[in-house]
Amino acid sequence: MxxxxxxxxxxxxxxxxxxxxxxxxxxxxxxxxxxxxxxxxxxxxxxxxxxxxxxxxxxxxxxxxxxxxxxxxxxxxxxxxxxxxxxxxxxxxxxxxxxxxxxxxxxxxxxxxIQVITPESFSLLFEGPKSRRQFIDWGAFHSDPRFYAAWVNVRRILKQRNQLLRDGSPYSSIQFWDKEFIRYAELVTDIRKQYVDSLNELLKGIIGEFLPQVDVKVSFTRGWDAKTEYAQLLETQYPRDLATGYTVSGPHKADLRLRVGTLPAQDALSRGQLKLLVCALRIAQGKLLKQQIDKxxxxxxxxxxxxxxxxxxxxxxxxxxxxxxxxxxxxxxxxxxxxxxxxxxxxxxxxxxxxxxxxx
Ligand SMILES: Nc1ncnc2c1ncn2[C@@H]1O[C@H](COP(=O)(O)OP(=O)(O)OP(=O)(O)O)[C@@H](O)[C@H]1O
Incomplete structure (x- = not known):
């Protein structure tokens, strides 16, 4: 385009x-x-x-x-x-x-x-996970036609679920929503994970050009312990969710982790290197879109x-x-x-x- x-x-x-x-x-x-x-x-x-x-x-x-x-x-x-x-x-x-x-x-x-890179794009690395989730979701949205509806449903049900938790509802009435919630949450997570895996393939080459001496690792975290089934987690976590008044773990907590060795990228790289890392992410995203849907x-x-x-x-x-x-x-x-x-x-x-x- x-x-x-x-x-x-x-x-x-x-x-x-x-x-x-x-x-x-x-x-x-x-x-x-x-x-x-x-x-x-x-x-x-x-x-x-x-x-x-x-x-x-x-x-x-x-x-x-x-x-x-x-x-x-x-x-x-x-x-x-x-x-x-x-x-x-x-x-x-x-x-x-x-x-x-x-x-x-x-x-x-x-x-x-559109891919935008501004002098403030660093915030992708410094701010909380929201902007990094938006970054993943931009790609997931374009690469998989199922993503948008699933994501809208996750947000809709999460809102209802959190309201029930704030109202002190018993688990039995929350469970009613959870079946649908889990289905959409898992779909959103699978699409996001697949997207980050594909992105990583392209990213390696671009980061290698921009920052040849630096070993940057980019990985996806789903928002809950990967070893636990989400359905099981929601059940065991119910008392905690009830106490806090919202769903503590789930796809709304997903993140993109960028690390250099054992350190978060923002603690290990200079400002220029961080800018190049953000540029690499954006360029990889654009290249992947071209590969996946020829856009x-x-x-x-x-x-x-x-x-x-x-x-x-x-x-x-x-x-x-x-x-x-x-x-x-x-x-x-x-x-x-x-x-x-x-x-x-x-x-x-x-x-x-x-x-x-x-x-x-
Ligand atoms: N709603 C508005 N109506 C009129 N002028 C505005 C409005 N919002 C911002 N401006 C003015 O628009 C001008 C252009 O801003 P812009 O950020 O595009 O400049 P720039 O060329 O990118 O500058 P820089 O090189 O300093 O980043 C500024 O002088 C700003 O004060």
Whole structure:
């Protein structure tokens, strides 16, 4: 999937911008605060229906405007499609794909798979397991059509189960929900595990390029002791669940463990190495998607040069080029990217006070 035309209106400091991106690497450069990240954020918003910078979507609507509008023409092989999104300050959102209204925002993600790498992407390694679960689930969602419904059901039943625990319900009434819960929990877990196994195959090669001296191990933890059947665990754990008022173990506690030797990766690696590790995870994910369902992701890399020396900038740009995907990178100085490329960027855009101009 690649964007052949992008229209952005009333998004952050951008009143209106039209871009015709190239198929390969698109370099977006400009001074601090010019609007570079906002362009990446707009593409992400189009693919996810939300921002990667703010939980409050109304914050991205340009000051005093009522709504933001995003529109793109997309190409995948010989297929062409159109995607349009309008988000109102009131909270309403309208999405159209090829002129048809779309109700579920997950349809956007299916249509436009996006990988984003920002200077804050470290949080994947530092924060709690939620962001790492989201990382696994992004891949599981795209790679197995059964995943989304199973995951929605796990969340739905878990909510009901926790309410029953808070109400002090006896195990017999909780057990009523557990049969269904266990079935979906095991399916979600199997898909996640299979996904991480496949990802690991690709990851080894990329990490080997980025961090040849470092022995990084990536493994999946399911959220409960792997030696115990989940049904049995729920039963034996009932008194504890009742005391805490929620289900202590389960797929909602799954995690991706990243270790260097005996240490967690975040304690063993430098900031630049951590950035490369996150990039390796994202690149592997995009490559796996291509292998599994023949879909190319779009890569958004904000402030690519930060934390990286010239050698690693070159390696990262080479790995991104190897994906064959459309890539958008931002930098303050274009030379920081251009000097690390073997071939010139497909397109270059200069941004100044929210205005975007293509550099011919
Ligand atoms: N809702 C909004 N309406 C208008 N302007 C906004 C809004 N939200 C943010 N801005 C402004 O948009 C500008 C562009 O921000 P952006 O983060 O895209 O810049 P950038 O070019 O990526 O900068 P840097 O290189 O410093 O990361 C900022 O000056 C910010 O103050």
């Amino acid at each position: 690649s964007l052949s035309r992008l229209h952005i209106e009333s998004f952050r400091n951008i009143s209106s911008a039209q871009l015709q991106p190239g198929d390969g690497l698109n370099l977006i450069y400009g001074h601090n605060g010019s609007g570079k990240t906002s362009i990446l954020e707009a593409i992400y918003f189009l693919g996810m229906g939300r921002s990667f910078r703010s939980h409050l979507s109304q914050r991205v609507i340009k000051n005093d405007d009522d709504a933001l509008t995003l529109f793109a023409n997309m190409e995948s092989g010989d297929e062409q499609s159109k995607i349009g999104l309008r988000r109102f300050r009131s909270g309403d959102i309208e999405v159209k794909i090829n002129g048809d209204k779309v109700k579920r925002l997950s349809t956007l993600a299916e249509t436009l798979p 190319k992701s779009i890569y958004l890399v904000d402030d690519l040069p930060s934390e990286l020396d010239a050698k690693h900038r070159k390696l990262l740009l080479q790995q991104l080029a190897d994906t064959g995907a459309q890539v958008f990178v931002t930098a303050i100085e274009p030379a920081a990217i251009v000097d690390s490329l073997i071939t010139p960027p497909s397109k270059m855009f200069h941004v100044e006070q929210g205005r975007v101009t293509v550099i011919e």
